[in-house]
Amino acid sequence: MSISIKSINKTFGNYAALENISLEVPNGSLTALLGPSGSGKTTLLRIVAGLEFSDPGEGRILFHGEDVSETPAGKRGVGFVFQHYALFRHMTIAENIAFGLSVLPRSLRPAKAEIHARISELLKLVKLEGLDKRRPHELSGGQRQRVALARALAIQPKVLLLDEPFGALDAQVRKSLRRWLRVFHDEIGLTTLFVTHDQEEALELADQVVVMRNARIEQVGKPQEIYDHPRSPFVYEFLGNVNKLSASNGSHRYIRPHEIEIAFAAEYNPETDRLAKIDHLFSAGPVATLSVRLDDGQFLEVEISRKQLDELALDPGDEVSIRIMDSSKSGV
Amino acid sequence: MALRPSTTESPLVRRILISTALLVLSLFLLLPLTAVFAEALRRGWEVFLASLHDEVALSAIHLTLMAAAISVPLNTLFGVSAAWLITKYRFKGRAFLLSLIDLPFAVSPVIAGLVWVMIFGSKGWLPPTAMAEALAPAARLIASLAEYDGFGWLLADLAAWLADPKIVFAFPGIVIATVFVTFPFVARELIPLMESQGSDQEEAAVTLGARGWQIFLRVTLPNIKWGLFYGVLLCNARAMGEFGAVSVVSGHIRGETNTLPLHIEVLYNEYQFSAAFACATLLAFLAIVTLGMKSLVEHLSGHQSSGHK
Numbered sequence: 001m002s003i004s005i006k007s008i009n010k011t012f013g014n015y016a017a018l019e020n021i022s023l024e025v026p027n028g029s030l031t032a033l034l035g036p037s038g039s040g041k042t043t044l045l046r047i048v049a050g051l052e053f054s055d056p057g058e059g060r061i062l063f064h065g066e067d068v069s070e071t072p073a074g075k076r077g078v079g080f081v082f083q084h085y086a087l088f089r090h091m092t093i094a095e096n097i098a099f100g101l102s103v104l105p106r107s108l109r110p111a112k113a114e115i116h117a118r119i120s121e122l123l124k125l126v127k128l129e130g131l132d133k134r135r136p137h138e139l140s141g142g143q144r145q146r147v148a149l150a151r152a153l154a155i156q157p158k159v160l161l162l163d164e165p166f167g168a169l170d171a172q173v174r175k176s177l178r179r180w181l182r183v184f185h186d187e188i189g190l191t192t193l194f195v196t197h198d199q200e201e202a203l204e205l206a207d208q209v210v211v212m213r214n215a216r217i218e219q220v221g222k223p224q225e226i227y228d229h230p231r232s233p234f235v236y237e238f239l240g241n242v243n244k245l246s247a248s249n250g251s252h253r254y255i256r257p258h259e260i261e262i263a264f265a266a267e268y269n270p271e272t273d274r275l276a277k278i279d280h281l282f283s284a285g286p287v288a289t290l291s292v293r294l295d296d297g298q299f300l301e302v303e304i305s306r307k308q309l310d311e312l313a314l315d316p317g318d319e320v321s322i323r324i325m326d327s328s329k330s331g332v
Numbered sequence: 333m334a335l336r337p338s339t340t341e342s343p344l345v346r347r348i349l350i351s352t353a354l355l356v357l358s359l360f361l362l363l364p365l366t367a368v369f370a371e372a373l374r375r376g377w378e379v380f381l382a383s384l385h386d387e388v389a390l391s392a393i394h395l396t397l398m399a400a401a402i403s404v405p406l407n408t409l410f411g412v413s414a415a416w417l418i419t420k421y422r423f424k425g426r427a428f429l430l431s432l433i434d435l436p437f438a439v440s441p442v443i444a445g446l447v448w449v450m451i452f453g454s455k456g457w458l459p460p461t462a463m464a465e466a467l468a469p470a471a472r473l474i475a476s477l478a479e480y481d482g483f484g485w486l487l488a489d490l491a492a493w494l495a496d497p498k499i500v501f502a503f504p505g506i507v508i509a510t511v512f513v514t515f516p517f518v519a520r521e522l523i524p525l526m527e528s529q530g531s532d533q534e535e536a537a538v539t540l541g542a543r544g545w546q547i548f549l550r551v552t553l554p555n556i557k558w559g560l561f562y563g564v565l566l567c568n569a570r571a572m573g574e575f576g577a578v579s580v581v582s583g584h585i586r587g588e589t590n591t592l593p594l595h596i597e598v599l600y601n602e603y604q605f606s607a608a609f610a611c612a613t614l615l616a617f618l619a620i621v622t623l624g625m626k627s628l629v630e631h632l633s634g635h636q637s638s639g640h641k
């Protein structure tokens with residue numbers, strides 16, 4: 001089910017948390033809302049869920065073309081996973097997952113056996129078999145996260161909304177759970193909108209990335225598109241790992257560390273290259289990062305493969321010749 | 333020499349501090365409690381039991397229990413609603429409501445009693461004569477209903493009261509004063525608790541399709557039950573023990589409007605020390621039970637939420 005967000009404004013007192021937000025989330029897609037903290041991501045997600053309402057006016061939320069702007073949260077059919085999971089801590093895992101079914105009016109509520117079967121199915125889906133009798137505080141962060149997901153899925157939602165789904169997890173769990181979510185999404189094909197402030201997460205996971213900044217949408221596109229063609233310096237910098245190189249005329253350009261080639265100073269070609277001195281070397285892992293100081297005093301980060309670093313056998317203080325590859329963009 | 337953290341005092345200092353604390357505690361808390369029981373039993377069990385079996389004493393106990401039986405449930409309802417309103421919603425006048433809840437704590441109980449005398453007393457704004465006039469049609473209607481209905485006795489009582497609606501120096505006044513004085517206990521216990529829990533779980537329940545009362549009964553209530561229980565316990569202890577405000581509105585009519593604390597005072601003023609302390613043991617016992625239940629609650633709730641941050 002697609003989500004259409006049309007001209008949403010939201011103010012808290014005098015503070016504008018969202019300004020004229022319009023966005024299409026295609027059916028079956030995995031879309032990331034990416035932006036720094038305070039940019040309005042959670043607020044937008046909550047408005048889609050119906051936990052918050054946009055300022056009165058022309059703002060509209062449509063699910064598959066149907067206007068749900070006035071529909072209360074409980075009737076929108078959204079699965080919402082909260083940043084800190086918001087599990088019911090006095091209930092077992094099974095009771096947590098069954099909650100959405102158990103509050104249905106008697107006429108719509110599935111039979112006990114059916115609810116039971118649904119819980120087992122969901123526990124299997126999120127790989128938590130056998131934990132149904134535990135309570136939330138007996139689980140790890142990653143497990144709680146998946147319980148929250150199973151609980152949201154139990155009501156067979158039309159769309160899935162996740163607020164910083166990996167925010168509270170440590171780096172290791174984060175990475176594995178991220179991959180798992182991607183596979184999981186491809187399996188169940190549910191339209192999913194998730195919030196993150198981690199560009200790596202958004203770029204790796206999403207079909208569509210929405211970059212937000214100061215209550216506005218800065219750019220929307222496929223991860224590759226956004227990475228290769230950032231529309232503004234903000235997006236360029238926010239996507240991370242970028243060098244800002246100023247020219248003598250006051251303009252500047254953005255260069256990613258892997259878009260710089262490095263060679264011995266002897267190979268210096270004044271037409272295309274610049275001379276630089278190695279300031280610092282960091283070479284744990286398959287990619288080596290070098291910090292070099294240009295002849296005009298500016299610093300650049302350069303990424304080369306570990307293999308190349310070994311071949312060049314560089315040390316801090318060595319003179320090198322660097323060449324900026326054509327694919328990099330000029331900024332404004 | 334063993335290393336010890338710089339914040340720990342030396343064993344000697346620690347021992348001195350602990351024994352001072354214990355000494356002060358026993359002097360100020362345990363000694364009076366022991367004195368109550370010792371004095372009550374000084375003239376033997378028979379006098380002790382007789383003082384409790386005395387007709388006036390029994391009526392005081394009955395009155396105290398009735399006043400608590402009405403005001404505690406009322407204040408539980410008020411307290412839960414107020415705490416729910418204040419912690420789950422943001423609205424204009426929220427801060428004002430918050431300080432209003434504290435008013436009974438801030439006001440001297442004597443004033444809390446006098447206010448009601450001023451409103452409902454015979455020289456007050458709404459004296460019984462004026463109320464009787466205003467309520468006369470209702471009194472007649474209910475009196476006529478009492479003749480048919482199965483709850484005749486209750487309606488007849490109500491009709492009788494409506495015909496002569498005394499509040500001050502009567503049971504209703506005692507209940508009103510007790511409700512007023514004990515109003516903050518439940519709300520005060522719940523507000524910080526509910527504040528710290530936030531609305532996350534309630535919001536999760538909303539997105540899962542739960543309706544208002546389902547959210548309250550299945551999500552909010554289980555999360556606050558121990559705090560609520562403790563608040564009710566304190567509210568009850570105060571409702572049964574309240575002296576000042578009730579003293580002002582009751583009029584001290586023996587066997588009619590004297591609650592247990594008032595009865596104790598009367599006995600004491602009449603130099604019936606053994607009887608006074610015999611009745612006082614009941615209140616002391618209430619205090620001990622309250623504290624015992626409190627520790628039990630802390631024990632249980634501590635167990636339940638262990639491991640939860």
Ligand SMILES: Nc1ncnc2c1ncn2[C@@H]1O[C@H](COP(=O)(O)OP(=O)(O)O)[C@@H](O)[C@H]1O
Binds near residue numbers: 036039042
């Ligand atoms: N209920 C609220 N009341 C007042 N201000 C709020 C409220 N919710 C969010 N805000 C403000 O709106 C801005 C955007 O918040 P949020 O949507 O949570 O950002 P993000 O999720 O991108 O970090 C923040 O400055 C925040 O302080």
Ligand SMILES: [Mg+2]
Binds near residue numbers: 043
């Ligand atoms: Mg947020």
